[in-house]
Amino acid sequence: MPLAEAAPAAGGSIWGMILPFVLMFAVFYFLLIRPQQKKQKTRNSMLSAVKKGDKIVTIGGLHGTIHEITEDVVVLLVNDATKLTFDRSAISTITKTTDAS
Numbered sequence: 001m002p003l004a005e006a007a008p009a010a011g012g013s014i015w016g017m018i019l020p021f022v023l024m025f026a027v028f029y030f031l032l033i034r035p036q037q038k039k040q041k042t043r044n045s046m047l048s049a050v051k052k053g054d055k056i057v058t059i060g061g062l063h064g065t066i067h068e069i070t071e072d073v074v075v076l077l078v079n080d081a082t083k084l085t086f087d088r089s090a091i092s093t094i095t096k097t098t099d100a101s
Contacts, residue, residue: 047088050074053098058090 050056054066056076064076067083074091076084 046094047091050088050091050094051098054094055096056091057093057095058086059092060090063095 050066050069052066052069056066057063062076062078064078064084066074067077068075072088074086074088076086078084
């Protein structure tokens with residue numbers, strides 16, 4: 001009879017071993033994965049909303065005004081004569097938006 005009593009304990013210990021992994025995954029999801037997905041979603045919406053005339057800052061710290069924009073390339077007007085070409089993904093923040101014309 002001691003063998004029969006040990007079998008249910010082994011089945012219970014499998015759930016006892018799996019439960020911490022499930023809890024760890026839940027913690028990782030709510031603390032790491034979900035906030036990163038939200039941040040990526042807001043960045044993508046910001047990049048899609050940028051338009052000609054907006055004042056922006058690039059990830060390198062360059063400030064400029066959007067002179068031309070295509071689906072993946074942005075031409076910045078840094079001063080009256082200097083135009084620089086960047087990927088759209090190089091935009092870090094929008095500092096001032098223009099009114100819709």
